Amino acid sequence: MRKEILFSPGPTNVPADILLEGAKRTIHHRTGEFAGILKTLTAPLKKVFGTDGDVFILTSSGTGAMEAAVANFVSRDDEVLVLNIGAFGKRWVNILKIHGLNPEVIEYPWGKTFNLNEVREKIKNKTYKAVFCQLSETSTGTVNDIKSLGEILPEETLLIVDAVSGLLSDEFQMDNWKVDVCASGSQKGFMMPPGLAFIAVKKDLEYLKNPSSFYFSLDSAKKSLNKGQTPWTPAVNLLYQLVKSLKMIEEEGTDNIMKRHKQLAKITRFAVKEMGLELFSSSPSNGVTAVKVPDGIDGTLMLENISNKYGVRFANGQGEYKGKIFRVAHMGYVNVPDVLMALSCLWLGLNEAGAKIDSSAIAKTLDSIKNAAI
């Protein structure tokens, strides 16, 4: 019997209650019944993002929402700035270039956040149309200080944030933090299968009338939304699942969801440090913990072994960090017992790969949970 549990930062585990919703009869989307479903999603989605503006649901993965943000809010002659702290920061650069822009980039070493003083310097003599960054940079398990960034940017500069992995695990308040546009996806904090993306837009922010994308035109999306529709055929069954996901989120409450993720992150960091391992990020996120592979261990082989033998799927490092770091995601449908199981399998896997780590790391983790220290 093979049972696999995901501790990878997307896709994440999907609760059976959400999976089952997807098995319902597919309805036609140009109907009142569909409009009713779309309507029920409006208020809870706005709440999750913390915005009074529109939240558009796209049939795509999270990258589609990033591309929609570029296509609808900036054009080829605009001066834009990317704060690149990892693989997904680089993705903003690539998307912008494909849309004909020539972004300025402040690039940071992987594992670090952006530096507000450097941003301050950069915006002193030039007014950018938009600044692009990540809430949580998943490739390195790093959370950025979006609130402070929002405070230093001038009114006329759009703050465009990729919260594909950060939303619902790291704190995020779109309107209060002066974020203009935010991209996210279904397969992480929403506890859903992949396939939907979200783009939230500050109230009354104008979209380009001639966006550099047909499929992702928010002008079309807004006109359809006003009629209770989407411009193109939506992923109807994923929307049933989204209704359930938002109900579960409402029942738990976003404050409790944040607290849970904070605790899961703390437990994970505590345990890996007790195992003698080093965290990779200087500002670890609450959704994913990146850890350096100890010297002399083949990280890729170790992860394969843990997956094959125990059915626990962690994520490898990306790019040049493949085999050098690994990532333990604790986002979405995850609780304390899940994380304890994953950490125990990690401990087994490390020892099977040749590391000599005694089991006191696990015992101390249990002790500190018992003593409510974490």
Ligand SMILES: Cc1ncc(COP(=O)(O)O)c(C=O)c1O
């Ligand atoms: C921070 C971040 N941005 C963007 C993406 C891209 O999302 P997708 O793979 O759904 O297109 C991911 C996916 O892991 C992500 O973690």
